[in-house]
Amino acid sequence: xxxxxxxxxxxxxxxxxxxxxxxxxxxxxxxxxxxxxxxxxxxxxxxxxxxxxxxxxxxxxxxxxxxxxxxxxxxxxxxxxxxxxxxxxxxxxxxxxxxxxxxxxxxxxxxx
Amino acid sequence: xxxxxxxxxxxxxxxxxxxxxxxxxxxxxxxxxxxxxxxxxxxxxxxxxxxxxxxxxxxxxxxxxxxxxxxxxxxxxxxxxxxxxxxxxxxxxxxxxxxxxxxxxxxxxxxxxx
Numbered sequence: 001x002x003x004x005x006x007x008x009x010x011x012x013x014x015x016x017x018x019x020x021x022x023x024x025x026x027x028x029x030x031x032x033x034x035x036x037x038x039x040x041x042x043x044x045x046x047x048x049x050x051x052x053x054x055x056x057x058x059x060x061x062x063x064x065x066x067x068x069x070x071x072x073x074x075x076x077x078x079x080x081x082x083x084x085x086x087x088x089x090x091x092x093x094x095x096x097x098x099x100x101x102x103x104x105x106x107x108x109x110x111x112x
Numbered sequence: 113x114x115x116x117x118x119x120x121x122x123x124x125x126x127x128x129x130x131x132x133x134x135x136x137x138x139x140x141x142x143x144x145x146x147x148x149x150x151x152x153x154x155x156x157x158x159x160x161x162x163x164x165x166x167x168x169x170x171x172x173x174x175x176x177x178x179x180x181x182x183x184x185x186x187x188x189x190x191x192x193x194x195x196x197x198x199x200x201x202x203x204x205x206x207x208x209x210x211x212x213x214x215x216x217x218x219x220x221x222x223x224x225x226x
Contacts, residue, residue, distance in 0.1 A: 043116075
């Protein structure tokens with residue numbers, strides 16, 4: 001069935017360094033890819049998304065890249081700060097369906 | 113986006129009892145969803161709450177265990193019935209405004225069943 005693999009499951013970086021989280025999807029018809037940040041005790045918050053007609057999207061320190069051929073997309077966080085520490089989830093969906101297929105999550109820890 | 117609230121934010125319940133979780137949105141939305149997030153895990157879709165009709169359940173979830181109501185376009189409830197410790201999870205409401213692809217999540221309800 002459809003699935004989304006997410007790596008790594010945990011990631012520790014020094015403050016100021018970059019962090020990269022990668023997701024691979026199985027359904028080639030997927031065309032919408034959101035990323036969520038979930039802080040402890042809170043619900044997931046949308047931080048960035050990308051559609052399949054775009055290869056890259058950037059919002060300040062956060063960027064997402066998409067490789068449709070390889071069926072993977074990545075979240076890049078530059079100049080990490082302690083407040084970036086959270087669990088990050090990727091997801092994939094396709095037109096005509098409301099369902100998201102979520103990745104398994106990455107726990108990011110930014111060390112001060 | 114949408115502002116979503118959930119009640120209660122957390123609860124501790126005894127096995128065999130039921131808990132009803134409320135989800136309120138600040139604007140009318142076409143689609144509302146209920147998810148379960150087991151400890152340390154990803155999000156699993158329970159059902160889509162349909163306004164004016166029965167909810168649509170995903171494989172592995174049944175109406176008798178998770179009855180859902182959606183009386184209007186801004187409100188929905190999820191009941192976790194006859195609870196067991198395995199039901200201890202975070203239950204999340206999400207909405208999809210208009211024709212957007214994006215889903216927005218509520219803060220979640222943290223349930224512990226003893």
